[in-house]
Amino acid sequence: MSVSEVPASLRSWMSAVSEIARAVNAAEPLEAVLTRVARHACRLIGFEFCTVMLADAQRTHLRPAGWCGLSPDYVALVTDGDALLIDPPGPQLDTPAARAFREGRTIAVADVRSARRYGLLRQLAPAQGYRALLAVPLRAPDDLAGVIVAYSVAARQFAGPELELAELLAGQAALALETARLRTAQQEVIGELSRANTALRRGRAVLEWAEQQHHRLMQLVLDEVGLAGLVTALAETLGASVTVEDADGRVLASAPEQGYRPPPDAAARRRGPARAALAAQESATDRRYEVATVPVVPAGGPVLPGAPGVAAAQVAWAAPVVLGGELVARLWVTAPPAAPEPVQLRVVERFALVVALELLQQRHLVDVHGRLSGDLLADLLRPGGPTHPQVLLDRAAALGQDLSRPHLVAVLALDGPVPPSVRLPELVRAAAEPGPRPLAGPYDGLQVVLLPVEPDPGGALRRILTQVEHAIGAAATPTLVAGPVARAVPDYATAFRVARGALALRRASRAGGVVDVRELGLSALLLETGTPEALRRFARGRLRPVAAYEAQRGGDLLATLRTWLSTGCSTAATAAALVVHPNTVSYRLGRIEQLIGRSLRDIGVRLELQLALTIRDIVRSDTGPGARTGR
Secondary structure, eight states: OOGGGSOHHHHHHHHHHHHHHHHHHTTOOHHHHHHHHHHHHHHHHTOSEEEEEEEOTTSSBEEEEEEESOOHHHHHHHHSTTSSBSSOSSGGGOOHHHHHHHHTSOEEESOGGGOTTOTTHHHHHHHHTOSEEEEEEEEOSSSEEEEEEEEESSOOOOOHHHHHHHHHHHHHHHHHHHHHHHHHHHHHHHHHHHHHHTTSTTTHHHHHHHHHHHHHHHHHHHHTOHHHHHHHHHHHHHTSEEEEEETTSOEEEEEOSSSOOOOOOHHHHHSHHHHHHHHHHHHOSSOTTOOEEEEOOOTTSOOOTTOTTOOGGGEEEEEEEEETTEEEEEEEEESOSSOOOHHHHHHHHHHHHHHHHHHHHHHHHHHHHHHHHHHHHHHHSSTTOOSOHHHHHHHHHHTTOOTTSOEEEEEEEEESOOOTTOOHHHHHHHHTTTSOOOEEEEETTEEEEEEESSSOTHHHHHHHHHHHHHHHTTSOEEEEEEEEEEOSTTHHHHHHHHHHHHHHHHHHHOOOEEEEOTTOTTHHHHHHHOOHHHHHHHHHHHHHHHHHHHHHHOOOHHHHHHHHHHTTSOHHHHHHHHTSOHHHHHHHHHHHHHHHTSOTTSHHHHHHHHHHHHHHHHHHSSSOTTOOOOO
């Protein structure tokens, strides 16, 4: 789909995100970036004025750092003296901005004239001429940094989409603040590098080399080469192998393609010298990006750091990548051609800082993608189906999904607490690779996954369940249901209800595993409308005489009945499938008729038994009818 076909509101939002990201990457002054955020808030949500306020160093006042539409007199009014106290002595000096910062949540004021708890508004609002406002906190990774306040000249109630978009823009402002902080830290490292270079014996040649790497690194950032480009450039600079791992040890990028040497494996990192080096690096508080030299212990015995005969290939360099005090990744340099020079270690530190910037931007874009995916699923799966199907198709296309193609509708539930570090939609999308990326997000208390039916999604479903089980450990039990296939936009809501019904039935009996209900036919109607207890009661009532007889005397009656129904009620086909004589099949079917007191020639009786067997399969088996997935 071309850009001109994307809905205007979505195009405007995506354009705003791209513009702010480019300004951040180009190291535009913080005040200018925050002014961009304020201008987009006015344009996208329909406010007349907007300002981004930051807490001062003492965290006693909020002061404007970027704004749109505000008069110079008003900016001076809220800047001078004790205008906006974060913790005022009483309500006569309180403001919605201060309260949003104190409580860390969005504050909406529909009409300032009736907002009696904010005494200072009686002075501020007439000075600028606004009647309503919205104050949203700026959430930095480790603390609140300030607030974004948007003003309307008319009194108004704020709807959910307006609040959500304001919070997304606040996230953009927080991204700019965190980026500015990281750039400041980067400049400190560069300054330290310059001071250290003057003491090096090689003097000016070493300094020129370091400056060349600095300029090259800055150009890579401006060119937006991404994480893979940064890693390739560092590998070329050092003549070594470079790897970036996330906090769980998954490789995010590596280079070079030819002659690549991986970092030490988990066993090597647990050995004495390597473990000590990494532990000292992680516990350091004064220089979080300092490179650690990690001895690579050979299988024949220990090698001590600095011992005679230790080759460069037996040493790896590790630099932590930190965001907001949290270790989010690690940069490894392995198989260097010689022992590292101090200036080379500083270059690695600078690359680690830029990797942190890249991961921060990726994390924010993932959050935006997740919010938009969740909104799309809510409109797609709503009861009664979507009201504007083509609009949903356009929104999905903007997210890289073609929902006009047939998609399997799957639902995932976890019984038990989920660790805060587990981001399920992101985990599901990553686990589906190398196949098509699914549309995944929360809806109605469940995780919904939409996967194209071509290629067959069975492998992706198995990987998703395996990755979720690995991520949550024993904390919770995941149950995954592969529901019906939706072939048109109105089918998605119905397919979701069927999958949800099968999930409820399975969880009410025994949570965990995979249930496949893709090819139920009329049985899907019962799953869509029945409660778990009613479904189990129906199945027990129809199958109890046969199950009781089989439990006492054997005879494989239920297996024979299941096969006979699935083969179109063919005695010959059933005999061939079970490798028995056709007379044996006829005898067993006759015994079933005696036990239930009804004739199998009655199509209604056959339908009831088919439904009962379907319910029995979901409750008792690891996979349901027509199973094509497994654990």
